Amino acid sequence: MAQKPSIPKGTRDFSPSEVNKRNYIFDVVKKHFQTYGFQPIETPSFENSETLMGKYGDEGDRLIFKILNSGDFLNKVNDDLYATKDSSAITSRISEKALRYDLTVPFARYVVMHQNEIDFPFKRYQIQPVWRADRPQKGRFREFFQCDADVVGSDSLLQEVELVQLYDAVFTDLKLEGVTVKLNNRKILAGIAEVIGERDKLIDFTVALDKLDKIGIDGVSKEMREKGISDTAIEKAAPLFALSGSNLEQLSVLSDLLKDSEEGSKGVGELRFIIATIEELGLQSANLKIDVTLARGLNYYTGAIFEVAAPEGVSMGSIGGGGRYDDLTGIFGLKDVSGVGISFGLDRIYLVLEELGLFPETIDQSLQVLCVNFGEKEALTSLKLVNRLRKAGVKCDLYPSSAKMQKQMKFANNRNVPYVVLIGEQELDSNSFVVKDMVKGGQQTYSLDAPELFYKGL
Template structure:
């Protein structure tokens, strides 16, 4: 007996209904991307390993899927690496490519390679899958789509304001109210590390701090101690674990803490600019929040950091995030090009909309009219109508076989097709069609134009 097939953990098949709902989300995101002036690009699903490695920190590097070299890949492995079973060293011998971890680093590579073909500032959007060797759980997959928008070639903080507005516009159109856009600044985090004497441990400091919502205050302190931060240093940042009040009050508290750090004060100033202008312009679906513990754990952020949380009561991780990365293209040899971008987590947004029942009923409507098949002549007669329906932009199909009427009607019910057309000998003789509403059972016998008028 043949073994039942399966798929790798953390991946999924999608039904027609699921794909339709996902297309609904990406359609709204794409429309807003274009409305805000972003242009589409695509990059390969895999990159050279050296393009990706070292860009996401140690934790990120461990989650990158490497691709074995084709052919006898062990032939290129160094003998001492094989003998010592040094998997980390041998990985570079036998794997020169890797699946992309996100869309931002490939975008930076794209900008460097195509710098003579693009005009700065360059605004691009990209909707493609990415892969991470993460532990699968609810809302976390090993293959998932990201929907990214980035701007490179501008230092203006108005870009950050625009991205907050873009987030808000998408969630408003999706009907998803009550999302929280958390904002922090990498300069603030650098300033905090500086004032506690841990500037040389900035990465360790931010990676631990970013886990506050996952492992709690004591867990963060324990990890910081393990990374070499002193108890005195941790004591000095104690206020971070209990920041309260309005965004303005939180910024005031930050300012008081960071008054001796020039970089930290610059970060507070940038946050004030974003919050004051977004507040003045207004938002429709989102709550804005200064989150001083937000770090996102990615080494390339240098300014504003964004993370979007689902509405209260929905058990879901972040559904979006991003930030400014002033020196990302510099790692590929192009200096002085500032960038900032955000990402929408398609898969998690899907789960949130599903849980809250926010998908419109019309989203999953594919075929609107099914023409029943009673024989060769009747099918040809139905095909003439089918062509006119499609010309009017109405999704329609002919049942392919002259099966029993009950079978054809069951097909329409299972597919949730709202209308069926019956065209037998009598209708052909009278040059009419019988249109049946599947929801209420009502039937009308109509001329072709009357039927078209009724459905348009």
């Protein structure tokens, strides 16, 4: 008995309809990347392990898919090492390459390797798949596309302003209005840890703070105590737990809390500039909101941190994120190259658009016109018409065989074809073709010498 085929968990096949919808998102995102002056690059699907490992923290390292060396990959593992069952030590001997985890670190590697060919500041966009050995769930997959836009070679905060505008432009074009662009700054988080006397526990503090909306104040306080953060420090941080009001009001509270921290005060100043500039320029449909609990990417973000939440009422994780990384290329030997970038979560954006019914109605219309096949002579005349329609940019096809009319019409219905062309013996004699409107139900006759009278109305 043949084995029933399957695909790995966390991966997907995509139907023509799904591919059309994904391409619609890609096309909108790509259009705005190009409008904002970003240039495309591509990098390999897998990198040398040392390029990726250690760049995402311990959790990230565990989620990187390793590729076994070709051939007898165990020949570099001696019996003593094998007996230890130390997976980390053994992995380094049997795997030298890994699937890329994101597009940011490969981009940093690209910049270092091609620095003499690049004009700085370099604005690049990249739309490619990435892989993570994560536990699959709604909106979380092991293979998925990232759509990134980054600027390297400039520390101007105008880049952060532009990236907020880019988010706004893309989501407005996708008709996904009311998204919230959350904004924080790593310097603020470092400043808070400093003023409460727990600078060495920055990561533990921010990881707990990041869970405020999920486990509440008591839960956050409990987790901080379990990580060794003192009650005195937690009390000093209390104003953060109830931070509310407008962006300017929150900045005022943060400014007062961080007045004794040079780094924290600098972070407040950076946020103030971004918010004031955005308020002056205005946004089309997105909301900009300070969120001091936002603590993504602390292993490489050094300034602004972004995260995009779907409109209220939609149950979905973040649909975009990014931040400023002042020295990411330093890990590859190129110092003092500041960068900032954002990413669009294609798969989650897809699910949100699907849930809200925001895809264009015509998106599944892969064929505008189908010619019915009545036989050899009729098919030849139909093909000549098909060629003329295709040259005019009309998505058109001829049914390949002279099957029963009912079967051909059913095919047209299943493909959501709005117009069916009929060329039978009578039409051959009168040098004409009949167009049946599959939506409204009527039909009209046109001359084969003037098909433009039909297709110009499409």
